[in-house]
Amino acid sequence: MSDVQEAVAAVESDGPTAPAPLLSLRGVSKSFGPVRALTKVDLDVPAGQVTALAGDNGAGKSTLIKTVSGLWEPDEGDILWDGRHVRMHGPRDAEALGITTIYQDLALCDNLDIVQNMFLGHERLRRGLLDEGSMERSARETLESLHVTTVRSVRQQVGSLSGGQRQSVAVAKAVMSRSRLLIMDEPTAALGVAQTTMVLELITRLARQGIGVIVISHNLNDVFEVADRIAVLYLGGLVAVVPKEEFDRASIVEYMTTGTLERQPGRETGGTPANAGGRN
Amino acid sequence: MLKGGGSEEKSGLAVDSRGHEVGSPEEQPPAVATSSLEVVGSLREYANSLGSRLKSGETGILPVLGALVVIAIIFQIETSKYLSGGDIVNILAYASIYVMFGMAETFALLLSEIDLSIASVGFVGAMVMTEIMTYPNNWPWWVAVLIAMGVCTVIGIIQGTIITRLRIPSFVVTLAGFLGWYGFLIFITDIDRSALGGVLEIPSSNAIWGMVSKQMSPAAGWIVMAVAVAAFGVYTWGRDARRRSQRLSAPPRSITALVIAGVAAVGVLLVIVCNFNRGTAIQPEKGMPYFVPVVVVIVVAWTILCGRTRFGRYIYAIGANPEAARRAGVNVARVRTAGFAMCSLTACFAGILYASREGSMSITVTVGSFTLLGVAAAVIGGTSLFGGKGKPGYAVIGGITVAAMYWGLYLLAISADGTDMAIAVLLVAAAAVDTVIRRRRSTSAV
Ligand SMILES: Nc1ncnc2c1ncn2[C@@H]1O[C@H](COP(=O)(O)OP(=O)(O)OP(=O)(O)O)[C@@H](O)[C@H]1O
Numbered sequence: 108m109s110d111v112q113e114a115v116a117a118v119e120s121d122g123p124t125a126p127a128p129l130l131s132l133r134g135v136s137k138s139f140g141p142v143r144a145l146t147k148v149d150l151d152v153p154a155g156q157v158t159a160l161a162g163d164n165g166a167g168k169s170t171l172i173k174t175v176s177g178l179w180e181p182d183e184g185d186i187l188w189d190g191r192h193v194r195m196h197g198p199r200d201a202e203a204l205g206i207t208t209i210y211q212d213l214a215l216c217d218n219l220d221i222v223q224n225m226f227l228g229h230e231r232l233r234r235g236l237l238d239e240g241s242m243e244r245s246a247r248e249t250l251e252s253l254h255v256t257t258v259r260s261v262r263q264q265v266g267s268l269s270g271g272q273r274q275s276v277a278v279a280k281a282v283m284s285r286s287r288l289l290i291m292d293e294p295t296a297a298l299g300v301a302q303t304t305m306v307l308e309l310i311t312r313l314a315r316q317g318i319g320v321i322v323i324s325h326n327l328n329d330v331f332e333v334a335d336r337i338a339v340l341y342l343g344g345l346v347a348v349v350p351k352e353e354f355d356r357a358s359i360v361e362y363m364t365t366g367t368l369e370r371q372p373g374r375e376t377g378g379t380p381a382n383a384g385g386r387n
Numbered sequence: 388m389l390k391g392g393g394s395e396e397k398s399g400l401a402v403d404s405r406g407h408e409v410g411s412p413e414e415q416p417p418a419v420a421t422s423s424l425e426v427v428g429s430l431r432e433y434a435n436s437l438g439s440r441l442k443s444g445e446t447g448i449l450p451v452l453g454a455l456v457v458i459a460i461i462f463q464i465e466t467s468k469y470l471s472g473g474d475i476v477n478i479l480a481y482a483s484i485y486v487m488f489g490m491a492e493t494f495a496l497l498l499s500e501i502d503l504s505i506a507s508v509g510f511v512g513a514m515v516m517t518e519i520m521t522y523p524n525n526w527p528w529w530v531a532v533l534i535a536m537g538v539c540t541v542i543g544i545i546q547g548t549i550i551t552r553l554r555i556p557s558f559v560v561t562l563a564g565f566l567g568w569y570g571f572l573i574f575i576t577d578i579d580r581s582a583l584g585g586v587l588e589i590p591s592s593n594a595i596w597g598m599v600s601k602q603m604s605p606a607a608g609w610i611v612m613a614v615a616v617a618a619f620g621v622y623t624w625g626r627d628a629r630r631r632s633q634r635l636s637a638p639p640r641s642i643t644a645l646v647i648a649g650v651a652a653v654g655v656l657l658v659i660v661c662n663f664n665r666g667t668a669i670q671p672e673k674g675m676p677y678f679v680p681v682v683v684v685i686v687v688a689w690t691i692l693c694g695r696t697r698f699g700r701y702i703y704a705i706g707a708n709p710e711a712a713r714r715a716g717v718n719v720a721r722v723r724t725a726g727f728a729m730c731s732l733t734a735c736f737a738g739i740l741y742a743s744r745e746g747s748m749s750i751t752v753t754v755g756s757f758t759l760l761g762v763a764a765a766v767i768g769g770t771s772l773f774g775g776k777g778k779p780g781y782a783v784i785g786g787i788t789v790a791a792m793y794w795g796l797y798l799l800a801i802s803a804d805g806t807d808m809a810i811a812v813l814l815v816a817a818a819a820v821d822t823v824i825r826r827r828r829s830t831s832a833v
């Protein structure tokens with residue numbers, strides 16, 4: 108365990124610019140009854156970078172991002188936002204901080220149309236009533252900017268869309284919120300080639316604009332294409348956080364499946380004895 | 388349950404007109420709320436998208452319109468006077484009670500819950516109102532109505548709070564409410580010494596008595612209808628034209644015109660039917676009863692509430708996917724509780740309509756059958772039992788269908804038990820249609 112933490116620490120301390128992290132987790136744990144889904148996770152998420160979260164099925168990736176999104180409070184540990192302790196009692200709190208999340212299950216309402224889903228919880232009003240016109244226009248602009256051209260009408264019910272179209276709607280919904288941290292749980296899992304390219308480009312573009320991005324993906328191609336840093340979860344614990352360049356595919360897979368690295372990769376992962384939480 | 392009487396009239400359009408007259412004006416505003424239409428579009432594109440929506444199970448009120456036609460044809464063949472005779476206004480008075488209970492139930496069904504206490508709660512409201520505005524209290528009728536509305540809303544909040552905070556299934560809580568609030572009704576009636584045999588008469592000088600039993604002059608009926616239709620037409624045309632000019636989804640011009648024309652036709656038919664003399668030659672009784680505009684106003688208000696406000700939007704979202712609503716920041720427990728409060732409040736209106744229709748309130752009111760008929764009106768109208776699908780306006784056509792069924796069975800001189808069985812079959816048939824549509828949707832999606 109200790110050299111794992113060192114591995115984490117090593118990376119945390121040697122970023123070229125080492126910006127103050129947007130979000131930091133310190134010793135965050137979460138259990139569901141007897142199942143320990145997260146054990147003492149320390150993670151820094153800097154602004155302007157893409158942090159990929161890798162891990163096997165059931166490793167705790169979705170649990171981690173749901174904790175950060177305020178769906179539940181962690182059993183132990185602290186969440187720091189801009190270096191300050193925050194407690195989130197609900198999704199609204201995370202949103203108020205500037206955290207937007209695309210969930211793995213998308214969280215869409217099948218009986219509402221695309222516009223209604225994209226604005227759920229953020230409906231625009233005019234004279235006390237829903238301003239459908241303004242919402243429809245914004246929704247259409249956002250979808251067009253994402254090159255989502257396959258939907259027949261923005262007034263189509265989401266229940267009648269294909270899996271990929273639904274995912275596009277979820278992505279568009281998140282993009283519209285203009286937040287400071289965008290969390291995407293498997294955003295490209297159901298997308299076609301063109302839409303995947305769009306979403307990956309979007310992720311890079313948003314990061315360049317200074318937004319912090321957390322991406323979960325099982326597709327290592329996507330991970331290597333967009334990520335600046337890769338964090339690996341194994342059975343609820345964080346086993347590595349490494350810049351992409353210093354990771355190769357084989358070592359990621361080994362981390363994901365065994366939680367450790369027997370074979371040495373291109374670089375010594377343990378070493379620099381810096382404090383895991385240290386910001387230089 | 389339906390009392391016949393009144394004069395025999397020639398009206399070949401009775402059922403169709405009933406099907407539309409209250410049905411359509413309320414049927415249109417929902418389209419205002421959640422128009423799922425193509426941008427711009429020619430008539431052909433519109434027809435195509437309509438076709439694909441039908442195929443995917445968004446059938447709306449089509450099944451029940453079909454059922455209404457079938458019912459009319461069967462009863463016409465069996466009784467030969469179904470479509471030509473009878474007191475349509477009397478049927479509408481009964482239908483209005485079912486419509487209102489159905490709209491109450493719609494709030495619960497949209498939330499993917501059920502409320503079995505609607506009739507008990509509604510009649511508690513009616514009894515409270517009657518107690519307050521009759522001897523010895525004699526308070527003004529509108530104070531009595533406001534207090535009754537308050538009582539029912541509080542009951543709804545209590546039930547909703549128990550359901551959402553303690554997480555007890557609504558079925559159980561409202562089944563207890565069904566029995567408990569009926570007991571409460573008898574309890575408050577027993578306190579009143581003047582309620583002989585548990586019956587309280589409403590004097591005919593009271594406005595509530597007059598709501599169903601008094602009517603405006605035939606000319607006033609025309610004026611009210613013309614103003615209402617004109618307002619609807621101007622609003623709808625203006626809105627669609629604006630949306631088209633801004634290149635937002637809107638139906639083609641011809642469809643907008645058709646909708647307005649349809650509403651106007653229904654309004655005209657309604658006034659014609661109401662202006663038939665249903666009294667005698669010496670003592671004529673004709674004109675639109677006051678309950679008709681009252682019901683229309685409530686239906687329009689509830690349609691706007693469900694279709695054009697955040698509260699309404701959240702009800703639909705919670706009915707389909709409560710977790711998604713929660714993650715979107717919706718206070719799910721509060722919206723659910725408010726939904727049950729709206730359900731009880733609307734039930735109060737139904738109870739008041741019943742008291743007005745009867746001219747009295749009695750502890751012997753058939754709570755059980757009104758509960759069933761309220762659920763039936765909502766489900767037959769096309770509101771899904773599985774949550775998130777339906778509109779308050781659907782209960783209008785559902786309630787009219789239930790009343791039409793009763794009327795036909797009454798003409799056939801079917802006994803009460805036979806009538807109950809027939810309505811039960813109709814309810815199960817409507818639920819079956821709902822289930823089949825749902826299955827078709829779930830296999831066609833993703
Ligand atoms: N709401 C819940 N109730 C109980 N257990 C849960 C809940 N959510 C997650 N778990 C458990 O927590 C563990 C981690 O689950 P999580 O969904 O975070 O995995 P994941 O890394 O996202 O996996 P996948 O790649 O399959 O999406 C699993 O063992 C799971 O069974």
Ligand SMILES: [Mg+2]
Binds near residue numbers: 170
């Ligand atoms: Mg997951």
